[in-house]
Amino acid sequence: MSNADRHGLIVKAVRDSGGATVQELAQLTGASEMTIRRDLDTLAAQGALERVRGGARTLLLRGEEPPFALRAHEATEAKQSIAAEICALITDGESVLLDSGTTCLEVARLLRERPVTVMPLSLQAIHLLGETPGPATLVVPGGQPRAAEGSLTGPLTLASLAALRFDTAIIGCCGLSAADGLTAYDLDDAAVKKAGIASSRRVIVATDGSKLGHTAYAHVGPASLAHTVVTDTTAPADEVTALGNAGTTVKTA
Numbered sequence: 001m002s003n004a005d006r007h008g009l010i011v012k013a014v015r016d017s018g019g020a021t022v023q024e025l026a027q028l029t030g031a032s033e034m035t036i037r038r039d040l041d042t043l044a045a046q047g048a049l050e051r052v053r054g055g056a057r058t059l060l061l062r063g064e065e066p067p068f069a070l071r072a073h074e075a076t077e078a079k080q081s082i083a084a085e086i087c088a089l090i091t092d093g094e095s096v097l098l099d100s101g102t103t104c105l106e107v108a109r110l111l112r113e114r115p116v117t118v119m120p121l122s123l124q125a126i127h128l129l130g131e132t133p134g135p136a137t138l139v140v141p142g143g144q145p146r147a148a149e150g151s152l153t154g155p156l157t158l159a160s161l162a163a164l165r166f167d168t169a170i171i172g173c174c175g176l177s178a179a180d181g182l183t184a185y186d187l188d189d190a191a192v193k194k195a196g197i198a199s200s201r202r203v204i205v206a207t208d209g210s211k212l213g214h215t216a217y218a219h220v221g222p223a224s225l226a227h228t229v230v231t232d233t234t235a236p237a238d239e240v241t242a243l244g245n246a247g248t249t250v251k252t253a
Contacts, residue, residue, distance in 0.1 A: 019057035078232040081253035100151030101172030123150035153188035169200035174216035178242035183216040190218035209234030
């Protein structure tokens, strides 16, 4: 088992049960207790969990948005597959608005190798696209980063979006359903998504299957705003059908 796979398994176990001991995690992963202790120290430093004597406990409160550091360890293979499917829909030379979130960060990893113009809406993606020279052209928006998320919001972000027009917006979401549409956990984040969609000719929603059929707090707009939804094989079949009936193309990676 790779370090990344083991970290993902640890984070999921701690999140699902609320906490776990070093011994329990060693049994779960087949790793030594010394390795698990190092893993827990690393994950605690990333903000994915809280280190306590003898183990770890979750930082996630009921009904709260999972923090970026925690989500980064979840469904990594699915997110990579979704990112590859999305990048196959992007043509060289396009201007692309790239939303914040862990799935969109995987898209950034692939787009940096493409001759496209990209404006990311997260510090993580800006850093990734800017750290090494490549064929992609990076455009950096203004804005204020949300704590722990790195997503850019506020008047400067909205002004940056209003000043430009994009061929494609790749939008992440916290919830998407045919009934309640596209939703987010944060009102400021919802406002940025609305502005990005309004400035784009085409909208692709990137989401793993757990978000389909789920509704979060802040409404972005109807599901029909999305021309294409790219998800994974865990997506509920009834929700995929409902989105298709509403006129949205759903692709499963």
